[in-house]
Amino acid sequence: MNLNLRNAIIHNVSGNTKDELKDTIVDAIQNGEEKMLPGLGVLFEVIWKNSSEQDQQEMLQTLESGLK
Incomplete structure (x- = not known):
């Protein structure tokens, strides 16, 4: 069986509201x-x-700060 984990995860949360996510x-x-x-x-x-x-740069800044 060839299970694509990425697709399964996306399928499981597709259509979820912000609160559910x-x-x-x-x-x-x-x-x-x-x-x-x-x-x-x-x-x-x-x-x-x-x-x-x-936004990516902000995420990287946040990640870098959080790892110090």
């Missing part, structure tokens, strides 16, 4: 389970691909 993200972070990391990565990929260069 926030709940998904917050739950994944609060649970701290390793199995949730791929899903968060896919969501970040969607955000990154749909962000302007300025």
Whole structure:
């Protein structure tokens, strides 16, 4: 069986409201389970691909600051 994890994750959250997406993200972070990391990565990929260069730079600044 050839399972495309990225497509499965996107399918599972497609059509969700902002509140539902926030709940998904917050739950994944609060649970701290390793199995949730791929899903968060896919969501970040969607955000990154749909962000302007300025927004990407702001995310990178936030990430850099958070890792210090």
